Amino acid sequence: MSEEILINVTPPETRVAVIENGVLQELIIERIRQKGLVGNIYKGEVCRVLPGMQAAFIDIGLEKAAFLHLSDFSSQELAQANGSDNIEHYLKDGQKLVVQVTKDPLGNKGARLTTDISIPSRYQVYMPYAGNSGVSQRIECEAERVRLRACIESYLQKHVVPGGFIARTAAECVEEAVLYSDMTFLHKLWESILEKCKKAKSKTLIHEDLPLSIRTLRDLYKEGIEKVRIDSRESFLRLVEFAEIFVPEMVSIIEHYSGERPVFDIYNVEDEISKALDRKVKLKSGGHLVFDQTESMTTVDVNTGGYVGGRNLEETIFKTNLEAAQTISRQLRLRNLGGIIIIDFIDMQSEDHKKQVLMALQRNLDKDHAKTKITEVSALGLVEMTRKRTRESLEHILCEPCSTCGGRGVLKTAESICLEIFREIIRVVRQYSVQQIMVLASEQVVEMLLDEEADMLAELEMFLGVGIKIRAEAEYNQEHYDVVLL
Numbered sequence: 001m002s003e004e005i006l007i008n009v010t011p012p013e014t015r016v017a018v019i020e021n022g023v024l025q026e027l028i029i030e031r032i033r034q035k036g037l038v039g040n041i042y043k044g045e046v047c048r049v050l051p052g053m054q055a056a057f058i059d060i061g062l063e064k065a066a067f068l069h070l071s072d073f074s075s076q077e078l079a080q081a082n083g084s085d086n087i088e089h090y091l092k093d094g095q096k097l098v099v100q101v102t103k104d105p106l107g108n109k110g111a112r113l114t115t116d117i118s119i120p121s122r123y124q125v126y127m128p129y130a131g132n133s134g135v136s137q138r139i140e141c142e143a144e145r146v147r148l149r150a151c152i153e154s155y156l157q158k159h160v161v162p163g164g165f166i167a168r169t170a171a172e173c174v175e176e177a178v179l180y181s182d183m184t185f186l187h188k189l190w191e192s193i194l195e196k197c198k199k200a201k202s203k204t205l206i207h208e209d210l211p212l213s214i215r216t217l218r219d220l221y222k223e224g225i226e227k228v229r230i231d232s233r234e235s236f237l238r239l240v241e242f243a244e245i246f247v248p249e250m251v252s253i254i255e256h257y258s259g260e261r262p263v264f265d266i267y268n269v270e271d272e273i274s275k276a277l278d279r280k281v282k283l284k285s286g287g288h289l290v291f292d293q294t295e296s297m298t299t300v301d302v303n304t305g306g307y308v309g310g311r312n313l314e315e316t317i318f319k320t321n322l323e324a325a326q327t328i329s330r331q332l333r334l335r336n337l338g339g340i341i342i343i344d345f346i347d348m349q350s351e352d353h354k355k356q357v358l359m360a361l362q363r364n365l366d367k368d369h370a371k372t373k374i375t376e377v378s379a380l381g382l383v384e385m386t387r388k389r390t391r392e393s394l395e396h397i398l399c400e401p402c403s404t405c406g407g408r409g410v411l412k413t414a415e416s417i418c419l420e421i422f423r424e425i426i427r428v429v430r431q432y433s434v435q436q437i438m439v440l441a442s443e444q445v446v447e448m449l450l451d452e453e454a455d456m457l458a459e460l461e462m463f464l465g466v467g468i469k470i471r472a473e474a475e476y477n478q479e480h481y482d483v484v485l486l
Helices: 075-080 142-159 176-199 212-220 233-246 248-253 269-276 313-335 351-365 394-398 414-431 443-450 454-464
Strands: 003-009 013-020 023-031 041-050 055-059 066-069 096-103 112-114 124-127 164-167 204-207 225-230 254-256 280-282 288-293 297-303 339-344 372-377 383-387 436-441 467-472 481-485
Touching: 003 212, 013 212, 023 212, 023 269, 023 313, 023 394, 066 096, 124 176, 142 164, 142 176, 164 176, 176 204, 212 225, 212 233, 225 233, 225 248, 233 248, 233 254, 248 254, 269 313, 269 394, 288 313, 297 313, 313 351, 313 394, 351 372, 414 436, 414 443, 414 454, 414 481, 436 443, 443 454, 443 467, 454 467
Parallel strands: 003 225, 066 112, 225 254, 297 339, 436 467
Antiparallel strands: 003 013, 013 023, 041 055, 041 096, 041 204, 055 066, 096 112, 124 164, 280 288, 288 297, 339 383, 372 383, 436 481
């Protein structure tokens, strides 16, 4: 499988596109005004303790207070309080503490915090407050897992470093000397952060994660990537400098793109982004998916559409669901959908077909960097799954709720608004002593009032004994109207 990474850098934003076999699989966007906070370390101040929720709001200098739950405390702090399940045993109003962001602010919610600090590098994650070390589950070779664990334990014993390390996937088959150097770097970085904490005032940033372009090399690089193309000369030089120190095997594949066409045009990335904002996703078979993203969950509906298949209905449904499983996993990554996700596959009678569709879904989700979990097909034919969410979805980054419908996605019909206007006229005339009324409404509603509803309007004038004038307002949307007393 061929894989490339395209990086588009402009002053206001950086965009990273992951391309597999010529198809866009993942898109990460970081804007200067909405820069991601995950991984940042702050010196915060407790502004409110919530005993009923076993949580607290922490002021870290952002617009909204961040949220810290008792379950996100480090094992060291829990041990000091004998594992108490009362948040008041750990925090009080005005207390200063060092915290790290684990989830960006989403919608109306503030950032999610932890006191269990973790600092990632190319090969390791250092956790200064952890009680043990570990190895990434993606490393399947048992012999390699044993080697990496022994390497970490050896380093901890020789250097008396507090906490523990987790060997990342990239650490597989890496020489011990390189791993030792990586762990030394992380330990020194943590010591410098502690020094900054002592001098820093509360509600301030102590440590900021790397820029998106460099994080791309650190977090997304793996064997099989053929090219990393970046269209900024300055960022290219910074990437090469970083790679020479931490990922020397990548230096040869980092390329400065200076072509006349935008770098994202190489694989029609802009078109794919536009499609990823649509509710409807077409399948090659003729079927389609419908994505509905709400605050509480995302639902995905699978439909056969125009696909009528081959020998029988069950086979048609099975093939459509198999294709849908592959497309859904790609769309979840591309749209960065997280939280609870409900997939309504087309009902299948065969238990073997259900198992194969679930296996296909799981197999494709295994490529995802975000942690996912899926359940069996429910009695209602639904598949429930979760996907870890650490940043806003693509839709929330690029779009805003419609100013006309308020995000509902639908508008009341012109007829419904006409009937509302009639009821409002009756209410106003009965409440106030008036001789004449002016109705201001959109052009569509005014057209209906003067055409299809003209007879009703005339009857209302006679019944109420008032004159009713109608005026169209070009700036009014279909649901907006005013009844003005003259």
